Amino acid sequence: xxxxxxxxxxxYVRLWDVSAPDGIADRVYAASxxxxxxxxxxxxxxxGIKQLVALYHAVFPDLSVSTDDVVSSGDRVVVRWxxxxxxxxxxxxxxxxxxxxxxxxxxxxxxEEGRVVERWGETNxxxxxxxxxxx
Numbered sequence: 744x745x746x747x748x749x750x751x752x753x754x755y756v757r758l759w760d761v762s763a764p765d766g767i768a769d770r771v772y773a774a775s776x777x778x779x780x781x782x783x784x785x786x787x788x789x790x791g792i793k794q795l796v797a798l799y800h801a802v803f804p805d806l807s808v809s810t811d812d813v814v815s816s817g818d819r820v821v822v823r824w825x826x827x828x829x830x831x832x833x834x835x836x837x838x839x840x841x842x843x844x845x846x847x848x849x850x851x852x853x854x855e856e857g858r859v860v861e862r863w864g865e866t867n868x869x870x871x872x873x874x875x876x877x878x
Contacts, residue, residue: 748854752813752822755852755859759808759826761800768793773858780864792862803828803844811847820852830875837875844874 751771758767774789782798785791799806806828814821826846831839848866852859 748815748820749813751854751857752820753810756808756810756822756824759796759799759806761804761806768796771859773855773860776859777861779862802830802832802834804831805829818854820854821849822852823849834875840875842875844871846871
């Protein structure tokens with residue numbers, strides 16, 4: 744199954760939202776996807792992506808993610824997104840605070856045969872940690 748690039752970008756962002764339908768990761772990512780910015784302990788490929796999504800959903804069980812911009816050229820799609828959620832799980836050794844936070848990011852995706860085969864991502868983790876740890 745292949746996607747047009749706008750649908751793929753929308754599904755990519757939706758995957759991170761806790762309301763995402765089951766199986767969306769299998770439609771968006773190739774099994775052998777390469778994540779160029781994995782978190783410590785994240786496994787390889789699609790299983791590693793699913794592990795990462797599950798981690799974010801555990802830390803922010805009400806995580807809501809929206810698409811801000813999509814730009815595509817050739818086999819690349821750039822997605823700028825915003826996520827909001829309540830910090831309910833441990834994050835990098837910081838116990839749950841119950842604080843509402845916002846996280847922004849930009850991801851570059853390389854597409855082959857309608858699926859993401861490589862991902863580069865930049866998020867504003869410092870801003871998120873400041874929101875979590877502020878008084």
